[in-house]
Amino acid sequence: MDKITLAHGGGGKRTRELISNLFLKYLGNPYLKILTDGVNLGDLKRTVVTTDGFVVDPLFFPGGNIGKLAICGICNDLAVMGAKPKFITMNFIIEEGFLTLDLEKIIKSIASEAKSAGIDIVAGDTKVVPKGHGGGIYISGTGVGEMVYKNDLPGKIKEGDLVFVNGSIGDHSAALLVARNDFKLSSKLKSDCQNIYPEIKNLLDKSKEVKFLRDITRGGLAAILNELAEYASCGIEIAENSIPFKKEVLSLCAMLGYDFLTLACEGRFLAVIDANDEKIALSMGLTKIGAITDNHKKVVLKTKIGGERVIDLPDGELLPRIC
């Protein structure tokens, strides 16, 4: 079983082999083991559901792979709703000829990421498409979580509320750009791909009022800030000096003409919290990057030299297949 063949997707003997030798071996749990067409999740309260697809290129990148990315991506979508991720279902669309060893690596990452996130993979499906009809492997999944936060998110935002992020911006996109090797560059950059639920749980537990949470993915910080301004019908003032970044990311952007504010992350979130909670957020290691204002309805960057400019929604095809 060194390569995936069309027979592995045929529903017969080879499919069963694939399921028991790989999927059940690493991901097995009472929900999955029964191999029924569906699964009863029991009683859930204040359920949150999300779904996401993953087509990243390359499949293996510094700091992760498509499997880890899928689990983190789904968990993060639930986390920013104020929910604890509990169950995930996964679909694997595999291209004929895909190395079984690579599939095993991906499933192992899924298993270890799921374990540390405390979630169960409760249902799954495998399809094999003919060679040339897929990018190696695509994964899509649905996540189910239970609300742990008292309020629904997003909440009501007002002037003076503060904007925080949990780490350097753009590492994921930048690491992928280098990993694709189109530019024959090398760097020590790693994707920031991680499950942000623990950090978010901590913030939700300790602060009096969290008003807005969003994971910073496609479109980067620039897109999320604009979504926030639109949602809250307010302006945002961001201090360029305060936005955390890695030097390598900025150099890469300068070289290739990207704005690092538009680069995607996979383990970063933006939080809007009440100004009274500032100390708590700072003590958790979050970085304050700006504040909500009623002076205008745009996202305005206070630049390093003391000037001002607008941060606009990114447009066009910035970087395809980053997640």
Next chain:
Amino acid sequence: MTTKNLKKGSDPCKGRTLTMKIMEVCGSHTAVIVKSGLASLLPPNIELISGPGCPVCVTAQGDIDNILEIAQKDDVLVVAFGDMLKVPGTRISLKKIRAERGNVEIVYSPLDVINIAESNSEKTVLYFAVGFETTVGATAALIKEAKRKKIRNLKIYSTHKLIMPAMKALLDGESEIDGFILPGHVSTVTGYGYFEDIAKIYKKPAVVAGFWPENVLESVEEIQTLVKRGKAEVKSVYKVVLKSVNMEWQKLVKEFFVVENAAWRGFGKIPKSGLDINDKYKEFDAKLFFNIKDVKRTDKPGCSCGEVIKGMKKPAECSLFGKACVPDNPFGPCMVSEEGSCSVWYKYSYNSKIKGQKSK
């Protein structure tokens, strides 16, 4: 000068108000000036105007239409820089052709074109070469490598341009420019002595700047000082640039190109301002291969890009700006490129965006 000296409305002329129009002729400078917020800090008597510094913007509509026509031929694969894809032709764009026919590829380096030509040997690969003095070397390297590898299916459509003749054309016209911020990249390649005529013939100061806001500001200060003293000189505050004219670069241009009259958007034909492929390498010349006789003078009706490029109109003064012409759906090329002044102003300008909102 450090940024500490910068305060909104402060006047480095110290008491003496001298209105000054300074033109930057490099799209990267335009981007730095707006993105860093420098534009929002300058006193009102200093006006920075963007000139013909964005290669995508200055490319004549006729050249773009020629490329688009070739791109719709069977068995042609077009290779271009990303920005070129979005530039609207009279009827269609490369982006639309790519979506319909799938025969357009983006490259970051001209040398990547070699691989594309080799792996598509059954097709004619058309490389759309754009850019100023800075990027000429990379196209020369492509021609050299293609010759060495005896690549027969590569054709290069050169719209390479020289910035110096365009600056002269501006000064020969009715311009009110008091001085120039000279392009750091071009000067690095040519040596800034290349711009000596701006001072000698046209009696205007010109200062080379690098690409960080403090350095651009230094060049503005230097230009002001020169204007105040009535001195026309070519200088540099970008320390890496040498004055002496780079003979290697000139040799390279001579070997691979011939200087010809060229059509520019907004200007029409400017004498001795474009680089066509030298006869020695004519097997790569797309204009010969596809029998392109001329570039039609067809700037799009209603589009002000020509005037914007010449510094006669500010982006916001165009009636289409932000309405019928936005980065997502550009009407003219200045709204396309990250270096195009309309796109830069539309995306980043505080004033053009905040207008109409509650003021402080």
